[in-house]
Amino acid sequence: MTTVRPIAQDRLPALLRAMPKAELHMHIEGSLEPELIFALAQRNAVSLPYASVEELRRAYAFTNLQSFLDIYYAGASVLLKEQDFYDMAWAYLERAAADNVIHCEMFFDPQTHTARGVDVKVVIDGLHRACVDAKSKLGVSAALILCFLRHLSEQEAFETLEQALPYRDKFIGIGLDSSEVGHPPEKFAKVFARCRELGFHLVAHAGEEGPPAYVWSALDVLKVERIDHGVQSSKDAALMKRLAQDKIPLTVCPLSNLKLCVFPDLSNHNLGALLDAGLVATVNSDDPAYFGGYMNENFTQTFAATGLSAQQAWQLAANSFNGSFIDASAKKAYVDRLNATFETFA
Ligand code: HPA
Ligand SMILES: [Zn+2]
Numbered sequence: 001m002t003t004v005r006p007i008a009q010d011r012l013p014a015l016l017r018a019m020p021k022a023e024l025h026m027h028i029e030g031s032l033e034p035e036l037i038f039a040l041a042q043r044n045a046v047s048l049p050y051a052s053v054e055e056l057r058r059a060y061a062f063t064n065l066q067s068f069l070d071i072y073y074a075g076a077s078v079l080l081k082e083q084d085f086y087d088m089a090w091a092y093l094e095r096a097a098a099d100n101v102i103h104c105e106m107f108f109d110p111q112t113h114t115a116r117g118v119d120v121k122v123v124i125d126g127l128h129r130a131c132v133d134a135k136s137k138l139g140v141s142a143a144l145i146l147c148f149l150r151h152l153s154e155q156e157a158f159e160t161l162e163q164a165l166p167y168r169d170k171f172i173g174i175g176l177d178s179s180e181v182g183h184p185p186e187k188f189a190k191v192f193a194r195c196r197e198l199g200f201h202l203v204a205h206a207g208e209e210g211p212p213a214y215v216w217s218a219l220d221v222l223k224v225e226r227i228d229h230g231v232q233s234s235k236d237a238a239l240m241k242r243l244a245q246d247k248i249p250l251t252v253c254p255l256s257n258l259k260l261c262v263f264p265d266l267s268n269h270n271l272g273a274l275l276d277a278g279l280v281a282t283v284n285s286d287d288p289a290y291f292g293g294y295m296n297e298n299f300t301q302t303f304a305a306t307g308l309s310a311q312q313a314w315q316l317a318a319n320s321f322n323g324s325f326i327d328a329s330a331k332k333a334y335v336d337r338l339n340a341t342f343e344t345f346a
Pocket of ligand 2: 177228287
């Protein structure tokens with residue numbers, strides 16, 4: 001660990017914005033801003049159940065995960081063509097670069113699109129082309145993680161995997177998202193075992209609203225390398241010990257947790273407790289168009305509310321690189337860039 005020299009409290013927000021960081025938990029469909037939803041609806045002649053951008057934005061008052069997912073899937077209905085997927089991902093990547101995100105691993109939900117008759121090739125080609133352009137035009141490395149929707153069956157996940165395999169060189173991993181409670185990780189034991197044999201990186205949402213038992217089974221049954229969210233783990237001391245010992249990264253999303261009422265207030269968020277327990281916690285935006293902020297808003301609002309330090313800022317950014325799926329030399333190069341930024345603030 002690098003020991004960070006103390007900085008004046010009023011310079012912390014600028015440091016949080018300037019420091020290079022990786023984003024490891026964002027759903028690309030959750031980056032669709034209302035303006036782009038309406039533009040794509042017009043381009044594709046899709047009718048929306050909202051009369052205007054303002055009316056849609058007013059509907060973003062969520063009480064739990066499901067109340068969000070209903071609107072999120074409705075928003076994704078405007079995506080039909082390869083260019084639509086490119087435009088969505090490009091808009092996010094430009095926004096991420098502005099927040100000094102230098103690496104990102106983006107989730108996508110093929111079943112949300114194949115269910116509407118969109119070929120998985122269209123989805124993957126558009127997203128992947130944006131990832132390639134991000135490296136050459138923005139200097140951002142970007143990779144894709146295909147997620148299975150856990151409210152659907154394991155059989156449907158197997159069918160999705162089959163459809164996507166011809167394009168396997170365009171995504172690096174497999175994840176599990178959508179409605180958590182009632183759909184434990186073990187429902188997907190066989191398909192995750194197959195993905196593991198195929199050599200994909202594995203992650204899963206667990207312990208967002210669901211119990212610590214779901215985090216245990218994501219680790220022990222699915223054998224995932226990272227836990228997405230995982231904030232409910234703090235209710236189980238043995239699980240906290242396991243996560244710390246095995247250095248399992250937790251991709252925490254503070255503004256998402258606030259908007260979906262997982263915590264009543266950001267000042268009650270357990271990010272600091274996770275770090276204090278030695279966990280490899282990271283900060284991420286989840287669905288930034290819906291939850292009121294991209295990466296830097298997640299950092300600045302959480303630090304303002306909880307009083308985390310410059311040392312913890314360094315730790316979170318270092319965790320984001322070390323918890324990513326890039327190789328060891330790239331991790332080192334990114335942490336060196338992080339240290340250089342901290343030097344300029346010392
Ligand atoms: O936060 C989330 N949780 C589960 N599924 C999701 N799909 C998009 N965002 C989320
Ligand atoms: Zn998520």
